[in-house]
Amino acid sequence: MINFTVGPVMSSDAVRAIGAEQVPYFRTSEFSELMLENEQLVKKFAHASKNSRVVFLTCSGSGGMEAAIMNCLTKQDKALVVNGGSFGERFVELLTLHEIPFAEIKLEHGKALKPEHLASYEGGGYTAFLLQKHETSTGVHYDINMVSDFCKRNGCFLIVDAISSFLCDPFDMDALGAGVMITGSQKALACPPGIAIMALAPSALKRIENAKCCCQYLDLKLALKNQERGQTPWTPAVGVLRQINARLKEIDAEGGDSAEIARTACLADYFRNKIKQFDLPFEIISESLSNAVTPLHPTTQSAFEIFLKLKDEYGIWICPNGGDMKDKVFRVGHIGCLTENDYDKLIEAFVDLQKRGVI
Numbered sequence: 001m002i003n004f005t006v007g008p009v010m011s012s013d014a015v016r017a018i019g020a021e022q023v024p025y026f027r028t029s030e031f032s033e034l035m036l037e038n039e040q041l042v043k044k045f046a047h048a049s050k051n052s053r054v055v056f057l058t059c060s061g062s063g064g065m066e067a068a069i070m071n072c073l074t075k076q077d078k079a080l081v082v083n084g085g086s087f088g089e090r091f092v093e094l095l096t097l098h099e100i101p102f103a104e105i106k107l108e109h110g111k112a113l114k115p116e117h118l119a120s121y122e123g124g125g126y127t128a129f130l131l132q133k134h135e136t137s138t139g140v141h142y143d144i145n146m147v148s149d150f151c152k153r154n155g156c157f158l159i160v161d162a163i164s165s166f167l168c169d170p171f172d173m174d175a176l177g178a179g180v181m182i183t184g185s186q187k188a189l190a191c192p193p194g195i196a197i198m199a200l201a202p203s204a205l206k207r208i209e210n211a212k213c214c215c216q217y218l219d220l221k222l223a224l225k226n227q228e229r230g231q232t233p234w235t236p237a238v239g240v241l242r243q244i245n246a247r248l249k250e251i252d253a254e255g256g257d258s259a260e261i262a263r264t265a266c267l268a269d270y271f272r273n274k275i276k277q278f279d280l281p282f283e284i285i286s287e288s289l290s291n292a293v294t295p296l297h298p299t300t301q302s303a304f305e306i307f308l309k310l311k312d313e314y315g316i317w318i319c320p321n322g323g324d325m326k327d328k329v330f331r332v333g334h335i336g337c338l339t340e341n342d343y344d345k346l347i348e349a350f351v352d353l354q355k356r357g358v359i
C-alpha cells in the first residue's frame with residue numbers, strides 16, 4: 001500500500017518498530033524525561049518563546065481544538081473565526097456549543113483569505129481570532145502574517161489550528177504572536193493517531209489560569225501542572241508518545257523543522273510538475289496551496305470513483321473528500337514517509353487509468 005492521504009500517513013521504519021514493542025509503564029523517570037524532551041523539541045520546531053509550554057493530550061486533533069476553546073475563551077470574549085471548509089466549520093460548531101460570542105468569516109471553498117475579508121472587522125472590539133493555518137478539506141493555506149497583523153492591531157488572542165500545517169509550512173509562533181498552536185500525531189508527525197499537541201504562549205497560560213474549564217479530562221491546568229515533571233494527569237497513549245519522541249529526534253537530526261518543510265515542499269513541487277508534464281485531466285482548485293497537500297478537481301471522472309479505483313485496483317490511497325465535494329475533489333498528500341518514487345508510481349497509475357479510458 002502507498003498512502004497519500006492526509007492522516008494517518010506512512011510512518012518511518014523506526015516509528016513502526018516502536019509500535020511493535022510492549023508498551024511500558026509510564027510513571028517513571030524515564031518516561032518523564034522523554035516527555036520533557038518532546039516538549040522542548042515541539043517548542044523548538046514551533047518557534048515558541050522561551051516561556052511557552054507544550055502539553056500532550058490523549059485525543060485526536062479535534063480534542064485539542066475543543067480544549068483551546070474551553071480553556072482559553074469565555075463568554076466575555078468576542079471571537080472572529082475563518083470558515084473556509086470542514087475544519088473551519090468545526091471551530092464554528094465548537095464556539096456555538098460553548099456559547100462563546102463570535103462572528104464568522106465564511107469563504108467559498110478554494111478561496112484565499114484577503115485583506116478585504118478582514119477590513120469590516122477592524123476596530124470591532126474582537127478579543128480572539130481562530131483559524132486553520134491550512135484548511136485541509138479544501139487545501140487552502142491562509143495568509144497567517146496578515147491575520148497576525150490584524151490580531152496585533154486589534155488586541156486579539158490568536159488560536160491557530162496548525163494540525164495539517166505544522167512541519168509542512170513555515171510557522172514562527174513567537175513572531176506571529178500566536179497564543180495557541182494545535183497539531184496532531186497523525187499528520188506531518190507521521191505517527192499513529194491518538195495525541196493532540198498544544199503549544200501555549202504566556203498569553204494562553206494566563207487565560208488558562210483565569211478560566212474555569214468545564215471538563216476535567218481536557219482541563220489544561222491539570223495537563224500543565226503534570227507536564228512540569230513530564231507527566232500527564234491520566235494514562236496517555238504511551239506508545240504513541242514514544243513514537244513521537246523518535247520522530248521528533250529524527251527530524252532534529254536531519255536539520256529540524258526547516259529541513260522537514262523543505263523536504264515536503266520538494267515532494268509537493270515534484271508531484272505538481274508531474275501532473276502538468278503528463279497533462280493529466282486535473283485542475284488544482286486552491287488559490288493558495290500548502291506544501292502538505294494538493295487538492296485536485298478531475299474534469300473527466302468523479303473524484304470518488306478515482307479514489308475507489310486506485311484503492312481497489314492499484315493499492316494506492318489518495319484522499320477522498322466528503323459532502324458536496326465528494327465527486328468534485330480528491331487530494332494528494334505530501335506528508336509522511338513518502339519519496340519521489342512513490343509519486344512516480346501514482347503518476348503511472350493515473351496514466352494507466354487514462355489509457356483504460358477511466359479518466
Ligand SMILES: *Cc1c(COP(=O)(O)O)cnc(C)c1O
Nearest residue numbers: 060061062087132136163164184
Ligand atoms: C486533521 C485535521 C483536524 C482534525 O484532526 P482529528 O485528529 O481528525 O481530530 C483539524 N484541523 C485540521 C486543519 C486538520 O487537518
